[in-house]
Amino acid sequence: MLEHLRPAVSLVALSTVVLGLACPLAFVAAGHVAPNRAEGSLVMRDGHAVGSALIGQNFASPRYIHGRPSAITGTDAKGATIPAPYDASTSLASNLAPTSKALHDRIATDLAALGKRGLGAGETAGGAVPVDAITASGSGLDADISPDYALMQARPVASARGIAEASVRDIIATETQPRTFGLFGEPHVNVLRVNLALDRLPPGAHRGTPGQVAGVVR
Structure with missing residues (x-):
């Protein structure tokens, strides 16, 4: 045995x-x-964590670069479904088909919102609205956007802060990350890092507070 x-x-x-x-x-x-990655790639300011380089935040102020749309939803006190963009407690895509009327209506709404911010195809070098400006990602939590979308927002952000557009463009260029190993992915811009860099500009630019509760800056 x-x-x-x-x-x-x-x-x-x-x-x-x-x-x-x-x-x-x-x-x-x-x-x-790689302690930073193991701890969630936290982004620090003045010794305090203001967010993660991997999780987007719902920036709403005209003084900041905005991320791509987020299709994450939640429920209110009455149980009704409401938008909850960049809710880090979950991850959600719209799962709408390309032929979906709801998707077309949402894109039309997003285009109208861009127009209200003074954004449009005329702000881009190619004369077209970047795809990530009007489409949500599969996770709803994207922390990065394309350089084209970031640059499209340079003029209105500069106007809201009362600074030169070239200053905003310089920050975006500095924060633009290339393809990994020159092969994988696409060039991208981390929205939180750009907005923190904007807040570090010399006096004259209105300082904001990225990393507020719920990650929303208004």
Whole structure:
């Protein structure tokens, strides 16, 4: 009987050591190699976390660059469905088909909202509205936008702050990240980092407060 129990007990002991101790410790060690990523890629200002470089925030003030639309929804006190853009407690896509009337209506509404902010195809080099300006992502939590969409917002943001448009464009250019290893993904701009850089401009620009409760800046 012992000759049958010994392999079983040995296997349990080995599995416990490898899977219960060695593997968890290896992951902890890997986290110390890249502590920022392990802790959620937090973005700090004045010693305080104001957000994550991986999770977008719902910037609404004209003084800031805005992220792409978010299709995340929630419920109010009466149980009705309401928009909850960039709600970090969940992740949601609209799942609307390209032929969906609801999708077409939402895009039309987003285009109208861009117009109210003074944005349009005329603000871009290619003469077209960037796709990420009117379409939501699969997660609803995108922290990055395309350089075209960021640059499209440079003039109205500069106007709202009373600063030169070139200053905003310089910040966007500095914060534009290339493709990973030059091959993967697309050039992108982190919205929170750009907005924090805007707040670090010399006196004369109105300072805001990225990282308010619920991540909303108004």
